[in-house]
Amino acid sequence: xxxxxxxxxxxxxxxxxxxxxxxxxxxxxxxxxxxxxxxxxxxxxxxxxxxxxxxxxxxxxxxxxxxxxxxxxxxxxxxxxxxxxxxxxxxxxxxxxxxxxxxxxxxxxxxxxxxxxxxxxxxxxxxxxxxxxxxxxx
Amino acid sequence: xxxxxxxxxxxxxxxxxxxxxxxxxxxxxxxxxxxxxxxxxxxxxxxxxxxxxxxxxxxxxxxxxxxxxxxxxxxxxxxxxxxxxxxxxxxxxxxxxxxxxxxxxxxxxxxxxxxxxxxxxxxxxxxxxxxxxxxxxxxxxxxxxxxxxxxxxxxxxxxxxxxxxxxxxxxxxxxxxxxxxxxxxxxxxxxxxxxxxxxxxxxxxxxxxxxxxxxxxxxxxxxxxxxxxxxxxxxxxxxxxxxxxxxxxxxxxxxxxxxxxxxxxxxxxxxxxxxxxxxxxxxxxxxxxxxxxxxxxxxxxxxxxxxxxxxxxxxxxxxxxxxxxxxxxxxxxxxxxxxxxxxxxxxxxxxxxxxxxxxxxxxxxxxxxxxxxxxxxxxxxxxxxxxxxxxxxxxxxxxxxxxxxxxxxxxxxxxxxxxxxxxxxxxxxxxxxxxxxxxxxxxxxxxxxxxxxxxxxxxxxxxxxxxxxxxxxxxxxxxxxxxxxxxxxxxxxxxxxxxxxxxxxxxxxxxxxxxxxxxxxxxxxxxxxxxxxxxxxxxxxxxxxxxxxxxxxxxxxxxxxxxxxxxxxxxxxxxxxxxxxxxxxxxxxxxxxxxxxxxxxxxxxxxxxxxxxxxxxxxxxxxxxxxxxxxxxxxxxxxxxxxxxxxxxxxxxxxx
Numbered sequence: 001x002x003x004x005x006x007x008x009x010x011x012x013x014x015x016x017x018x019x020x021x022x023x024x025x026x027x028x029x030x031x032x033x034x035x036x037x038x039x040x041x042x043x044x045x046x047x048x049x050x051x052x053x054x055x056x057x058x059x060x061x062x063x064x065x066x067x068x069x070x071x072x073x074x075x076x077x078x079x080x081x082x083x084x085x086x087x088x089x090x091x092x093x094x095x096x097x098x099x100x101x102x103x104x105x106x107x108x109x110x111x112x113x114x115x116x117x118x119x120x121x122x123x124x125x126x127x128x129x130x131x132x133x134x135x136x137x138x
Numbered sequence: 139x140x141x142x143x144x145x146x147x148x149x150x151x152x153x154x155x156x157x158x159x160x161x162x163x164x165x166x167x168x169x170x171x172x173x174x175x176x177x178x179x180x181x182x183x184x185x186x187x188x189x190x191x192x193x194x195x196x197x198x199x200x201x202x203x204x205x206x207x208x209x210x211x212x213x214x215x216x217x218x219x220x221x222x223x224x225x226x227x228x229x230x231x232x233x234x235x236x237x238x239x240x241x242x243x244x245x246x247x248x249x250x251x252x253x254x255x256x257x258x259x260x261x262x263x264x265x266x267x268x269x270x271x272x273x274x275x276x277x278x279x280x281x282x283x284x285x286x287x288x289x290x291x292x293x294x295x296x297x298x299x300x301x302x303x304x305x306x307x308x309x310x311x312x313x314x315x316x317x318x319x320x321x322x323x324x325x326x327x328x329x330x331x332x333x334x335x336x337x338x339x340x341x342x343x344x345x346x347x348x349x350x351x352x353x354x355x356x357x358x359x360x361x362x363x364x365x366x367x368x369x370x371x372x373x374x375x376x377x378x379x380x381x382x383x384x385x386x387x388x389x390x391x392x393x394x395x396x397x398x399x400x401x402x403x404x405x406x407x408x409x410x411x412x413x414x415x416x417x418x419x420x421x422x423x424x425x426x427x428x429x430x431x432x433x434x435x436x437x438x439x440x441x442x443x444x445x446x447x448x449x450x451x452x453x454x455x456x457x458x459x460x461x462x463x464x465x466x467x468x469x470x471x472x473x474x475x476x477x478x479x480x481x482x483x484x485x486x487x488x489x490x491x492x493x494x495x496x497x498x499x500x501x502x503x504x505x506x507x508x509x510x511x512x513x514x515x516x517x518x519x520x521x522x523x524x525x526x527x528x529x530x531x532x533x534x535x536x537x538x539x540x541x542x543x544x545x546x547x548x549x550x551x552x553x554x555x556x557x558x559x560x561x562x563x564x565x566x567x568x569x570x571x572x573x574x575x576x577x578x579x580x581x582x583x584x585x586x587x588x589x590x591x592x593x594x595x596x597x598x599x600x601x602x603x604x605x606x607x608x609x610x611x612x613x614x615x616x617x618x619x620x621x622x623x624x625x626x627x628x629x630x631x632x633x634x635x636x637x638x639x640x641x642x643x644x645x646x647x648x649x650x651x652x653x654x655x656x657x658x659x660x661x662x663x664x665x666x667x668x669x670x671x672x673x674x675x676x677x678x679x680x681x682x683x684x685x686x687x688x689x690x691x692x693x694x695x696x697x698x699x700x701x702x703x704x705x706x707x708x709x710x711x712x713x714x715x716x717x718x719x720x721x722x723x724x725x726x727x728x729x730x731x732x733x734x735x736x737x738x739x740x741x742x743x744x745x746x747x748x749x750x751x752x753x754x755x756x757x758x759x760x761x762x763x764x765x766x767x768x769x770x771x772x773x774x775x776x777x778x779x780x781x782x783x784x785x786x787x788x789x790x791x792x793x794x
Contacts, residue, residue, distance in 0.1 A: 079445050080445065
């Protein structure tokens with residue numbers, strides 16, 4: 001197990017200007033409090049991929065440590081890249097990283113909007129409802 | 139080092155000279171001193187503390203009941219004539235086998251012309267055994283610190299009756315204080331304070347150089363002042379909360395022990411409801427956390443469900459086509475191309491028909507190197523989808539449990555309200571008054587706790603901003619060429635402060651973990667129904683919890699006896715972690731516990747603190763024949779304090 005993780009680069013980057021916001025999410029946000037940069041990165045990446053908002057990094061900052069991903073997280077990153085380039089991308093870790101970072105960067109703005117939404121109910125409840133609704137539909 | 143003997147002279151109830159020889163036998167490490175309430179057991183412990191530290195440290199309520207302001211025996215005070223002098227003396231002899239230290243404190247009183255007894259003279263000396271005999275010690279403070287520092291004495295000399303409330307009220311701050319005291323970190327804290335002061339002075343020096351530095355520095359100073367103010371406010375709130383909790387506990391104790399059975403019963407009902415409420419509140423918090431973790435875990439995969447399924451499908455296709463693993467290893471094919479020679483020996487050039495054919499075969503079998511990877515990936519991705527299905531169901535199940543808990547909480551709140559109304563409306567004036575007082579305390583407590591949370595959050599925010607300001611200031615200072623030397627000093631100070639803070643945190647964390655482990659160890663060795671408990675925990679907020687076999691917190695549903703064992707275990711852990719092997723003296727070790735739990739504690743108490751000299755100051759109701767029988771094998775010395783009611787004096791007699 002963890003064969004893919006062993007091939008992954010040591011770190012994943014985010015846009016430098018978001019570093020402070022990542023820290024704030026981890027210290028104050030209801031959903032991400034006491035979680036890792038990796039958790040924020042994965043949610044941002046999958047949201048970015050879903051909404052097809054790929055945004056290459058301008059000023060990259062390596063704060064997402066691969067060690068912090070479990071095998072499932074690693075394969076979510078790989079799946080995003082496979083969705084874009086096919087299975088052959090598994091031979092190109094640099095490409096996987098570029099795709100993951102680009103979507104995480106694009107998806108971060110979507111995530112921010114979701115987190116600051118003024119819809120009623122607690123943040124976790126809203127995410128939970130979305131999870132149940134979409135899971136039952138899928 | 140052990141106590142070998144104690145001499146008391148005219149100390150409070152003890153008229154004349156009285157001596158106690160403590161048991162110095164490691165197998166019979168218990169000394170029992172028995173006496174009725176009010177005969178002077180607590181003052182016995184007070185005498186030891188006065189001799190060592192110059193203060194008795196007796197709890198106020200006990201003081202009011204049994205003591206006058208002066209420690210000279212009252213009967214002697216009455217017999218003094220104007221100008222007469224009399225001495226109060228306490229002498230402790232310590233050593234391992236033979237005496238090696240003699241600590242003696244005395245106070246001479248004189249009766250003045252106005253008839254008042256005043257302190258005339260005082261003295262404190264320590265004699266240490268050296269090669270030529272006993273010699274007076276010059277630095278007495280250091281010697282006392284070596285035996286047992288004042289800050290940790292509370293974990294060696296304590297009152298069993300008070301232990302229960304240690305965990306019942308405001309436990310977080312009590313436990314935090316105990317852990318900080320036992321960590322002996324005051325030196326590091328003082329160093330940090332000093333370094334911060336020096337750093338501020340240095341920054342002030344730099345202000346003349348650039349307006350930007352002056353502005354930043356001023357901002358930082360303002361924030362530090364604000365933080366200090368908030369910290370004081372937080373400490374004040376902490377004191378208020380502790381006091382409110384103590385008052386609340388006293389009122390509830392009064393109601394629990396009320397002579398009218400209906401009042402007692404109603405309070406018992408309330409205790410049960412509160413305990414259930416706490417359990418439910420905790421469970422709901424736990425459920426919320428579980429749901430949060432599950433939501434976060436599954437939320438990411440949710441948005442790429444289609445890609446996950448599609449990737450699984452692609453891998454399935456390859457598998458069906460027997461390409462995982464491939465018929466021919468692409469690595470082998472690449473080698474053929476590079477060598478330009480077939481396995482049959484036929485040579486071929488780069489663009490030859492054979493070469494192109496092999497290249498095509500490589501392309502076809504390109505998944506070969508990743509075959510294992512793909513098979514692993516398929517299994518992980520299938521798990522992600524399967525787990526998500528299960529976990530969504532789990533979230534729904536947890537929500538149902540939460541709803542049931544909230545419904546039950548609603549009922550409990552209503553019943554607690556009914557109890558309050560009933561108690562406030564009772565004909566018993568004192569009960570009604572206490573109940574109203576209780577309601578007011580609870581309201582005030584709620585406000586104080588909310589304010590405390592706000593305060594903590596503001597301090598945290600300020601700390602973050604101060605860190606940022608410090609970095610900005612460092613950058614500005616670095617750019618300013620004129621102040622290279624001071625800049626270096628500020629940077630060094632900052633780094634050192636950071637390092638010291640990290641060390642401080644690590645020490646406290648290690649102590650917290652060790653105390654948690656030791657408390658659990660003692661608790662499990664003394665508790666009679668060991669199989670009902672799984673774990674004793676002290677969390678990062680210093681809240682102590684006991685986890686039962688079902689994985690639920692049960693601190694508040696422990697019986698009084700079980701709580702006493704927990705408290706004794708916690709004290710033993712603190713004592714051990716403090717690193718001092720001083721004797722332990724426990725006043726009323728069984729507290730207010732009666733019946734079967736008392737017997738259970740008595741049965742297990744001999745196993746408590748096996749390698750420590752222990753003195754138990756027990757009441758006659760505590761020291762029952764059954765307790766005596768159980769502890770007999772470990773008792774090396776036994777004394778009885780006899781109180782003469784008419785004279786108001788006590789004598790210590792050797793028993794047995």
